[in-house]
Amino acid sequence: MMHAATLLFLLSVISGTSHANPSWQNLKETVLQADLKAKRKGQLNLAKQAIKLADECVTTNPQEVACYYYRGQATGLYYEVVMFGYQKGVVAMIADWQKAVELDPTFDHGGPYRLMGELFTALPKYFGTKNLRQDLVKAEDYLRKAIEIDPNYPTNHFDLAELLIKAKRKPEALEAFEKAQNLTAQWNSDPYFASWQEESKEIEEQLKGEMYGKHQ
DSSP states (O other), X not given: OOOHHHHHHHHHHHHHHHHHSOTTHHHHHHHHHHHHTOOXXXXXXXXXXXXHHHHHHHHHOTTOHHHHHHHHHHHHHHHHHOOTTHHHHHHHHHHHHHHHHHHOTTHHHHHHHHHHHHHHHHSOSSSSOGGGSOOHHHXXXXXXXXXXXXXXXXXXXXXXXXXXXXXXXXXXXXXHHHHHHHHHGGGTTSTTHHHHHHHHHHHHHHHHHXXXXXXX
């Protein structure tokens, strides 16, 4: 008969292995490659691959938040390259992230809310059906929900800063930007760490441009 201590040890090993290598890890890595490392053609191919992996993930694990979260992200990366029919993609992305919110809104530092916030910040202002256009009020609501879930994750604040710049709310944008910068150093192992450096430069230039324009 197996001793209780031995059984507990084996269960902890199995549990730890499962946590370290979740079934959706390959999906996540494919999405990250498409988002951070690939050029246009590579991004398209990796996004297609990620969508296929995500579809399989949803079929086999319909209650796994990561399947929907990364499928929405992969769909967005696909339509960054293939603009034709992008509104259909937007509908699919929103549906996936709303499902992710339903399953676990805290996933990836409030990721489902953050990505919906990014989406409604980036959508065209006038083109397309009304509910699929830029909506800074809705976007801000989503981003503040992400910040409420994880106030220490830099992307949540970088995204809010970009939104506030678009909304012409410069003092608040500067505050969000400085918050993001102050948090970045402690996340140096995050896959998005290098991209935050570039994002910082871009936001800083936008803020400088706005301040310069104000005094002309």
